[in-house]
Amino acid sequence: MWVFLEGRKGSLRDVSVQLIGEGRRLADRRGVPLTGVLPGHDVEALARHAIGYGLDRVVVVDHPLLEIYRSRPFTKVMATLIIRHKPEIVLYGASKNGRDLGGRLHAVLETGLAADCVKFDLDDDGNLDMIRPSFGGKSLAHILCKQHRPQMASARRNVFLAPRHDPSRQGAIVHEAVEISDADLDAKLLEFTEFVREGGARPDEAGIVVSGGYGLGDPKNFGMLQELADLLGGAVAASRKAVDSGWIPKEFQVGQTGMTVRPKVYFAIGISGAVQHLAGMQESGKIVAINIDPKAAIFEIADYGIVGNLFQIVPEMIQQLKELKARPAKTVEAVATIR
Ligand SMILES: Cc1cc2nc3c(=O)[nH]c(=O)nc-3n(C[C@H](O)[C@H](O)[C@H](O)COP(=O)(O)OP(=O)(O)OC[C@H]3O[C@@H](n4cnc5c(N)ncnc54)[C@H](O)[C@@H]3O)c2cc1C
The missing domain is CATH 3.40.50.1220 (TPP-binding domain)
Known part of the structure; x- marks a missing residue:
């Protein structure tokens, strides 16, 4: 059972923390370990911190080209790791980047993706029941992906409770290599300017x-x-x-x-x-x-x-x-x- 972790300015994004909490619950029910996957650059300390939220291990892929999210290199890294290790379930946060990544990966890996889920369950065979609003919110759809692996879903932000951080929690950091070069880039980063939202803070981040x-x-x-x-x-x-x-x-x-x-x-x-x-x-x-x-x-x-x-x-x-x-x-x- 894997969760994709997103870092931002040296911290984990709140949706990733919420995802770890929900992933932990599901992993315990399935009796399997919970792995976080953190592609990035200089993210070892962040990976250690992430363990405290309930992970058993974090797979780190460290590369300067992964410092900021870009579609193609992140897709390549995740697809390579998924093909290499064959996780049963991979969860993403339904952030802009998580949606982009999940959407690309389901095409590359030829498996399903249920986007923007608000609830997860397991059926009698241990398949992930991915639950999301449908028909403009008039009903809840239960989506199962029985014939393809991994089962993939993105989780809506702020729906799942963020777990408490336990700094004493022990877990493994596993470094994996994935070859990335300039040829894998779809965009060249010339300058990074943070988007400042009109009207101030985002409601889903504000206290x-x-x-x-x-x-x-x-x-x-x-x-x-x-x-x-x-x-x-x-x-x-x-x-x-x-x-x-x-x-x-x-x-x-x-x-x-x-x-x-x-x-x-x-x-x-x-x-x-x-x-x-x-x-x-x-x-x-x-x-x-x-x-x-x-x-x-x-x-x-x-x-x-x-x-x-x-x-x-x-x-x-x-x-x-x-x-x-x-x-x-x-x-x-x-x-x-x-x-
Ligand atoms: C499939 C579906 C999905 C939907 N999704 C959403 C959704 O995501 N989010 C959402 O919000 N709605 C959603 N809706 C719509 C929802 O059903 C309501 O219609 C909507 O939330 C009503 O908005 P409101 O409370 O602003 O307006 P109203 O219901 O019209 O309420 C206005 C309120 O203002 C009060 N008021 C009026 N004047 C004053 C005053 N001077 N001082 C103090 N109070 C005053 C009134 O007493 C009233 O209670 C959805 C509906 C459907 C069918």
């Missing part, structure tokens, strides 16, 4: 998410939510109805057909609480709902509910946060600790 729904009434009111998010050091997100109304791009959508978020605090502002929305945020640490309708479904899962007009409440919150920030440092620290 605080300020999410707006159709109750906002007008796209310009997302400006007010952005101001609140900036004051809290968080990110803005939205319901599908706000997205479908063209008020905010799809990449901000939370829910069954959007992204899954697990922030420490999730503000649902002018959001009714449809099940499809809850599917993407109900695992948040604390949920704060602001809605004018006391019967709104969102209050059923909210930890704190504010019944009232968001156009009065949100400006008041912004005002109070500004006042709080203007006060001496000690008070501001109290706000900062919830991040």
Whole structure:
């Protein structure tokens, strides 16, 4: 049982950590070891760290050309290792790179790939049951790959719980060589500039998410939510109805057909609480709902509910946060600790 590990700036990407947790659960049920595969450059320390999340061993392929993800060399490395070792199951995170890699590998290896899974199980024969939303989220599809190996799937981010790190956990680091040269490159790296997202942090990485729904009434009111998010050091997100109304791009959508978020605090502002929305945020640490309708479904899962007009409440919150920030440092620290 293998999981593909992605490093970023010397740390493991959160989706890789979540994948290790789920991989561990499945490997234990199958009674097999769990292996992480980490192609990269100078990643030995990262590989050691990864073991602490629950791996039995990490296969490292170290090469300067693997420092940054590029489709062809990573595909070559993974395909070579899979053909060499024949794992039964290989899991990827459904990040941009994980999706790209999985999609290429299933073609190269002539096996199946279930993308963006939200749940995994095993059937009576030990086959991986790969479960993902289908028909726009109206149903869940159970996908089995019985006739080809490896069974491959990508896992949706923030759906699986990240395991605790145990620095005392022991595991093996195995160095494997795969020949890579400039001829394997599809793109030459001249310069690397980090993409800076408009509108600040990504909702699926932020500790605080300020999410707006159709109750906002007008796209310009997302400006007010952005101001609140900036004051809290968080990110803005939205319901599908706000997205479908063209008020905010799809990449901000939370829910069954959007992204899954697990922030420490999730503000649902002018959001009714449809099940499809809850599917993407109900695992948040604390949920704060602001809605004018006391019967709104969102209050059923909210930890704190504010019944009232968001156009009065949100400006008041912004005002109070500004006042709080203007006060001496000690008070501001109290706000900062919830991040
Ligand atoms: C297959 C499928 C997949 C879907 N996937 C998703 C998904 O991924 N994500 C998602 O979000 N939805 C999804 N939906 C849509 C979902 O069913 C709901 O339609 C949607 O979540 C509703 O968005 P909303 O809460 O913003 O709007 P509404 O349901 O219209 O709610 C607006 C809320 O704002 C409140 N409000 C109005 N004015 C004020 C005010 N002044 N102050 C305070 N509150 C106010 C209202 O009381 C109401 O509760 C999906 C639906 C289907 C069928």
